Amino acid sequence: MGSGVSSLRSKDGEKVEIKPKRSRGSIIRGKKMGNKSDVNEEKYPKKKKLDMVEVQFRIQLDQCSKRGDFSTAIALYDSVQKQGNLELGQYHYTVLLYLCSSAAVGVVTPMKSGNDSRTFSIMSVGDDVVEGMSEEEDGAVRLDDNVKRIARMKGFEVYEKMRAEKIPLNEAALTSVARLAMSIGDGEMALQMVNKMKELGINPRLRSYGPALFTFCSKGDVEKAFKVEEHMLENGVYPEGPELEALLKVSVETGTADKVYYVLHKLRSSVRKVSVSTADLIEKWFGSKAASRVGKRKWDQALILEAVKNGGGGWHGQGWLGKGNWAVKRTYIGADGYCEGCGEKLVTIDLDPIETENFAKCVASIAMKREKNSSFQRFQKxxxxxxxxxxxxxxxxxxxxxxxxxxxxxxxxxxxxxxxxxxxxxxxxxxxxxxxxxxxxxxxxxxxxxxxxxxxxxxxxxxxxxxxxxxxxxxxxxxxxxxxxxxxxxxxxxxxxxxxxxxxxxxxxxxxxxxxxxxxxxxxxxxxxxxxxxxxxxxxxxxxxxxxxxxxxxMPPPCSVVIQESECGHWHIPVASEQDSERDRTWLCATRMHVENQDFPKRHEDAHLPNNMKSKSPSKIMKQPSSDHGEGATIHENTQPPPAQETYRNLRNILSASLLSNSNYQTPSNYQTPIADIEDAEKLGGCTIDFQI
The missing domain is CATH 3.40.50.11980 (Rossmann fold)
Known part of the structure; x- marks a missing residue:
């Protein structure tokens, strides 16, 4: 026991010594056994060597994928093909296809943890997008035309080799091939890859449809682009911001009014707040001749109101209303829910009562299953x-x-x-x-x-x-x-x-x-x-x-922050921003010019003021919509008292405007305005007088 070495005799009488685990080897039948790797090399030298080659290749390939290093990955692939010392599998081919397809569209983005490889959608609409990117943007690496050509060639070579070796194709591999097709402007082939997924029993993902959709959109083929969107919906895949923006772009550029209307409502229901680039496209549409020529001159107002009611408010979906040029402004929505651009009151879109009730029931039912001692039931009571x-x-x-x-x-x-x-x-x-x-x-x-x-x-x-x-x-x-x-x-x-x-x-x-x-x-x-x-x-x-x-x-915003289509055909589109503050959010306001100044419910607080004195930006006064909160009350409060100087300046402007609005009024030389009296009162009381006008 003291030496830490024990011994026993085998069946043939030969002595076998066993050393403790801490030693680097053990004696078996009188022979010293070294590290496990030494035995494996002696017993299975070829297999071990092959394993090491495969492990090393995979590590290097994974590093290329993380760095977006297309050229090194292809060099590794060519080396393996030349030496013939490694049989590649589905994983190796899929990574190679990903890198090739990324390089083929001109930009390789290093992979990050959690990335679902959908980043290609924002840069795969064509060369116009690629040229607009810098090498620093999102860590992406721009590639020249020669590299893109090599990437396409190698990508298709890898794909054909997979088919020849009958390597199973998964969704990621087929999506990469679709991207290769997109790089040569072949939307039909890109769509064929999606159909192939269906044949193989693979459910296409949103990224699977991107190459075909973006290719048709970049070519201006409205019909085929919307056929792809129809295919998506049939398979339970729904377009999101980038896809809808591409559809909107091709619709605007081709002047297809009904498709623009369709996509605007898609954005309303799924995206709600549009990106800055999408807002630019919408503004471009409303400024076009095609937009001014389309629309109904007469419509059934009762039908429109009924459609608004059935939809929950904020839209009617009955098509473009009115004709003529549009006035498009970038503006704000005041704290009372009125548009600063046109004076129209935006609405609060009601939540479905049944949906809300189901929401509460689901919360309660699952909560009771997880809580101990019926504590949640006591809470309900x-x-x-x-x-x-x-x-x-x-x-x-x-x-x-x-x-x-x-x-x-x-x-x-x-x-x-x-x-x-x-x-x-x-x-x-x-x-x-x-x-x-x-x-x-x-x-x-x-x-x-x-x-x-x-x-x-x-x-x-x-x-x-x-x-x-x-x-x-x-x-x-x-x-x-x-x-x-x-x-x-x-x-x-x-x-x-x-x-x-x-x-x-x-x-x-x-x-x-x-x-x-x-x-x-x-x-x-x-x-x-x-x-x-x-x-x-x-x-x-x-x-x-x-x-x-x-x-x-x-407080919650005074209106629903979502694209709104009014009963008279006006549009208000919220634009997404980094800070996402509702007080400072920019909205697009689009109204027909000939009805821009017609009667709408105007903001009562400043309706009497001259145009140049109305509020140009929202304050922190927030109006709580009444339809969905407790007793249905209107809540209208200041969240921050304004500085005394701002109150004084606003009051001076209001009173001065009232006095000077009558051109026949002559101010006496010795006349003292009420402002002086107010100032004296403030000084005497050491306070600021705030009038609720």
Missing amino acids: WLDYYGPFEAVVDGANVGLFTQKSFSVSKVNAIVNGIRQRLPSKKLPLIIVHHKRIEGGKMEEPANKKIIEKWKNADAIFATPTGSNDDCVSVGVHAHFVFLFLSPSVFSLLKINYLRSRYWLYAAIKFKCLLVTNDEMRDHIFQLLGNDFFPRWKERHQVHFNFSEWGPEFE
Whole structure:
């Protein structure tokens, strides 16, 4: 035992010594055995050598893929083909095809973790797109015509070799071949690759259709481009921003009015906010002769109104209304929901009540399955007894705002602030984990007094232990999930529901405001498409902040931030921006010139002012739409008091304009305007007088 070496005798009597595992080898039948690799080299020298060649080749190929290094990958491929020492498989060929097809369209983008290789869609419309890119853009590497030619040749060579060797073709390989076809302008071949997927039982993806769609669009072939889109829809694949932009571009360039109208509504229903480049295309359309010539001179207004009602508001889908040139402006939507460009009131598009009810039921049903001791059922009964509420406050999100320790005073400030904006002035519902409001600093008199006030008003619910600070299992659009997902996949998704919230259920149940800065991006809703949940958030979520004046609130926008088609044929298109602030969002406003100044519901606040004195940009005053929040109240509040200088300047402008608007009015030399009196009063009182005009 002391030496760490043991021995035993084999059946033939030969002594066999065994050394401990820490030694680099062992004695077997009197012979020393070295490292495992030494034995393998002796016993299987050829196989081991082949394995090492394959491993080395794969590592180098993967590195080429990550770097977007087409030339090195092809050099590796040529070397293997020349030496004949390695049999390539599906994986090797698929990576090679990806690199070749990327280089063939002129730009190779290094792969990143999580990249689904759909980046080609934004750069594969043709040479005009490639020429517009720099070498630094998204890390992409531009390639010259000679390299593109070699890439096409090698790509088709790899594809033919796969077919000759009967290597199974997967979706990624066939998509790469479709991209190769796109690089030579062969849209038919690109579409054939999609059809081949169907023959092989492979479900095409959105990226699979891109090459054919972009090729036909770049060639100006409207009919074939929309045939591809029709093929997509038949197979349950829906175009997104880049695809719809390509369809819009070919429609605008060919002056195909009905297709432009069709794509605008596709953008409305699926994208909602358009990109800057798409906005440019839309502006180009409304400025074209084709746009001025198309449209109905007469229409049944009752039919239009009925269509608007049936669609939920914000669009009618009955075609272009009116004729003549369009006036197109880039403008803002005021805090009251009126367009600064044309004065038309934009609408709040109602959420489907049935859809909302199903949403709440799904949240509750899955939550109850995951919660222990029926705690969620108790929460539901508590809501039924003490509700309804006009707002719900995410206590943890507010109390931990910009700090690690929970602050009752911050929660109290937000609660009191949002309370003043509610019609009933009733305290909102505060939801927070019970540990946040027990023990430690919570026993201090100031904190204890605030918490007791909330409890006495039945305005706080402390979530129980096991809820992971208001955590429950939740399902969204579960009726759709049950229909389209297999039980095993749905079970996997249910695990991801665990990060949802009590406050979310309460806000859905009462159709009320939800005060939180949590964007809920981690929720399963985001995996289910750009549909109900984003629309729900837009209408209900209130963001907050703190300034020297106290709490600030960014209320839900005064209208639905989505493409809107009015009952008189006008269009308002929101443009996506990086900051995504609704106060500063740019909108495209398109109206017929001959009806631009006709009677529309005008903003009452400044309708009496001269045009040059009307607000040119939205303020932080947000109007809460009435149709979908609790008691249906209108909420119209300042989120930040304006500086005294700005109030003074606005007041001076208004009063001066009123005095000077009458050309016959002569100002006496000794006349003192009311502004002087107001200034004296402000100085005397040490305050700013704010008139609600």
